[in-house]
Amino acid sequence: MAGLIFVFDLDQTLIDSDGIFEEGQNSIYNHLNMTLLRKALAPAAEFRDKGIAIDAICLLTNNSSREFVANVSSFLYELLQSKGRFSIIQGSPSGNSEFPEIDTIFDYIMVRQHASRNGSENPPKTLTDVAYMMNALNIPFRDVADLARRTYFFDDNPSHKIRQQLTTFGYPTHYTLIEGPDSVRGVNKGFIKGKPDLTDYKYIDQVFRRIQRGEDPVPVAPIHVTVVPMKRSIDLPPHLRGRTVAESMKSVYGGRRNKTYMKHLRKIYGRRLTRRRV
Ligand SMILES: [Mg+2]
Numbered sequence: 137m138a139g140l141i142f143v144f145d146l147d148q149t150l151i152d153s154d155g156i157f158e159e160g161q162n163s164i165y166n167h168l169n170m171t172l173l174r175k176a177l178a179p180a181a182e183f184r185d186k187g188i189a190i191d192a193i194c195l196l197t198n199n200s201s202r203e204f205v206a207n208v209s210s211f212l213y214e215l216l217q218s219k220g221r222f223s224i225i226q227g228s229p230s231g232n233s234e235f236p237e238i239d240t241i242f243d244y245i246m247v248r249q250h251a252s253r254n255g256s257e258n259p260p261k262t263l264t265d266v267a268y269m270m271n272a273l274n275i276p277f278r279d280v281a282d283l284a285r286r287t288y289f290f291d292d293n294p295s296h297k298i299r300q301q302l303t304t305f306g307y308p309t310h311y312t313l314i315e316g317p318d319s320v321r322g323v324n325k326g327f328i329k330g331k332p333d334l335t336d337y338k339y340i341d342q343v344f345r346r347i348q349r350g351e352d353p354v355p356v357a358p359i360h361v362t363v364v365p366m367k368r369s370i371d372l373p374p375h376l377r378g379r380t381v382a383e384s385m386k387s388v389y390g391g392r393r394n395k396t397y398m399k400h401l402r403k404i405y406g407r408r409l410t411r412r413r414v
Contacts, residue, residue, distance in 0.1 A: 138277065138286060139191035140343070140353055142180045143266060145291035146197035148326030149314045150177070151208055153199075155329075164211045171333040172314065173216070176290060179344050181218035181241060189347040191286070192243040193220060194269050196261050200248040202235050209240040216241055221273060230272035244269040261296040263287070281305050285354050288343070290314060292326025307354075309339040 147153045152167045159166075177193070184190040199205055213219055220243040225231045232250060246253070252268045253259040263280055266287050270277055277283045284305035289298055292314040299311040315334045318325040327333055343353045 138282070139189050140180075141192045141194065141266060141270065141275075141283075141287045142176065142190065143194045143196050143269075143287060143289045144172075144177065145261075145293065145314075146195060146199050146205060146208065148292040148316075148328070149290055150212075150327075152327055152329035153204070164208055165215070167329050168212075168215075169314070169327040169333055171335070171337075172290065172327070173212075175337045176288075176312070176340050177212070177241070178216055181216050183344075183347060185218055189353055191275050192270065192273055193241065194244040194246070194266070195242045196246045196265055196269075198248045198258055198261075202247055205245060205247055206236040206238050206240070209242050209245060210238040212241040213239050220244075225272060228272070230268070243273055261289075261291070261298050263298055263301045266298070284310070288312065288340070292316075292324060294324060312337065312340060 144150055150169055150172060151164070152169070156163050156167050180190050180193050184193060195205070195209060197205060218241050219239055220241050222231070222235075222242050222244050223237065223239050225244075226235055226237070227233050232245070232247075235245060235247070246265060246269060248257075248259060249255070253265070263283055266283055267277070267280070270283070277286065280301075284302050284307050287298075287302065287307075288310050289296075289302065290312045291299075294313055299308075302308060302310045312335060313324070314326050315324050315336075316326055316328045316331050317334060318328055318331070327335075346353045
């Protein structure tokens with residue numbers, strides 16, 4: 137059974153980085169989101185190290201300070217005593233040799249200016265980034281749907297593209313939105329040091345309970361698609377109804393044709409259905 141992939145954002149998710157530079161390096165501990173560590177990062181690392189259910193733990197951040205990212209991730213390694221594979225593969229062609237050579241808890245670290253990303257100030261976070269990291273780590277996946285099934289994402293930003301992608305593939309609960317008590321103009325400010333983490337961890341709790349019981353952590357096929365050959369009627373989840381397959385593809389890939397995804401769509405919708413309204 138292929139394992140799960142846990143992907144974390146850094147700022148205002150794992151750590152409140154506001155004011156941390158003024159307080160100096162020793163303040164990393166005081167600024168960490170201990171609830172997220174206890175609920176997700178620590179158990180994921182523990183199961184990964186035992187070779188159970190977790191294939192990879194990755195950091196996907198739009199922070200561009202490699203030094204800061206390296207300091208936090210090496211601190212997390214020291215704190216949780218769990219070593220990821222990034223320190224081993226970072227010098228490889230698909231690693232990131234510009235990143236400081238340190239021991240870290242993560243299996244892959246992707247910063248804002250990673251060569252595979254689009255080079256903007258705030259590059260989107262997508263399943264393509266997860267696919268890149270899995271390829272770099274030599275972790276196989278069947279297709280994008282399989283990747284979505286296995287990916288759990290943690291971020292304080294509600295609008296990263298990967299959230300929409302996970303939802304489109306039928307896994308909206310795989311995106312854990314890190315929420316604190318503060319918001320500015322209705323926008324969630326995420327985790328803030330000294331304030332409660334108001335994140336809903338119930339789906340993550342369920343995942344670890346299932347792993348503990350030795351069950352498949354993602355047991356249910358997400359999208360129930362029934363193709364009835366005579367009528368060609370398709371039972372789709374509400375968020376896909378009334379859209380053409382091409383339109384749903386657009387929402388996932390921004391309109392770009394993608395061979396793997398097209399193959400997946402043909403498999404579930406049948407041939408000649410890309411222009412059909414579903
Ligand atoms: Mg953030």
